[in-house]
Amino acid sequence: MTLMRYIELYFKLVSAGIRAQLQYRFAFVMRIVGMITSYTGTAVTMWVMLYQFQELGSWNFYEMLFLFAIAVLSWGFCIILFFHFRSLDTYILNGTFDRFLVRPINPFFHFMAMKFDVASFGQFIFSIFVFIWVSYELGIAWSLGKALFLIASVVGGVLIQGGLLVIISAFAFWTTKSEQFYWVVMYPARNLTNYPLVIYPKLVQWFTAFVVPFGFVNYFPAAVLLEKETPFFPDNIGYFSPVVGIVFFLVAYYIWMLGLSRYKSTGS
């Protein structure tokens, strides 16, 4: 099948999903409200934290908000595209995963297009509001180059976080567990990266830069955009964010396909 055919199919599957979700309009709105409340809660915590101390590892409140908003924005896209990967274990255990294998399309693609979670409007509203506010407070001079770099690094961030979700889901092929790995590995890792990496022990910084490259989701790109230094790492390392994203996602895809080749149905 050609790429065009896949793209067309993706939109068809996705629009069916969106229409289904919009049937429950109240639930939809409440989820968005909930998301915004929870991100605002984290932002308020940051504000209270810096009320007396002013700075966290040479990052002030607005810079930290900016760092946080990049993570939230790319996470928003990640929810849309990949969030359901974490529950692959349920599909495998129930035997419903088999339906992704009997159709004449790539199973990875089919599983990915199965769900399109539109509730991440909360993430978009929150992060765009923060970008505007912080740009005003810090007087960031946006240029076309900077805007393009922000978009490119958000794409990188989506691929990195999506890649990790894909790897976590692939665990289900070997261990029949994936959702729990999400809560052990990814949820804490996402929380760690809400704060500038410079505050963590060197080993953790190194790990989040080169093993699970979460540093490229927000810390390194934010340092480039805010012209801040990244101790222990070359300045401007953030420009590699999109490349890191592509490489990491390809590795994740390869691991997923490897797991799939080992998959044996529960037969139920």
Add this chain to the structure above:
Amino acid sequence: MFNYRVYWTFAKKSFLRSAVYRFDVWSRLGSNIIFLLMWGSIWTALYAGKEEAGGVSFEAMLTYIVVSQFLTGVNGAGTPLWEIQEKVRTGDIALELMRPFDVPLRYLFADFGSVAFYIVTALLPLYTVLFIFMDVALPTDWLTWVYFIIASVIGFLIRYCIEMSFGLLTFFLVETGGIEDIFYFAMSLLSGSVIPLWFFPDWLATIAIYLPFQGIYYIPNSIFIGEIAGLEILTSIGIQLFWVVVTYLVLRLIWSRASKKVIVQGG
């Protein structure tokens, strides 16, 4: 009528059940350690090499965070909020209504079992090692330990009543989006679990002092590091007792309304 043996059985069963789901225990411990690392690093960076800030030494602050993370582990080992919500949504809770026990108490005792298992097998070994190897200030006075344990237990009960009440709100609201996020926000910030109240802006500290959440983390943590000392310990525990009564009554009220609602809907 309170049949002690029934509830004791719930505690025992849930202790044994936790032993079966050992992977859960390890995964919970894993994320507890990561959050400890996170908040430890944040406070190290905030103090930025200073010996003290706001009249509190760095060593005491680090101890505050370690103790707080220990209590977070304790409070997080019971039935989570979403599980109660799920039971209400799916109607599973109706089955429990038909049985001859009190549902809020049954969950409390089940939590005692799973929390006990988690403390014994995971939290105590980890935090004993941490206390030995980290530069933290342990209370030298055995009475402080006693007060700390009492305050932690009351804090646990306050948290249970509030969390259960929030869970039961699902009976009255079809969609609870936003409600549980307010709960989690209050639990993490207003309780002083990650930032002690003395670093709050004055107006926010005043609000927090008049809310029950401070009884869950702030009071036990502060007793542990000696920020609350002397006679103040007794007033603090008095405040906690006041809140445990109030939150328990609220839970009772919500529960009696909720169980009537089930009957009206025909189960």
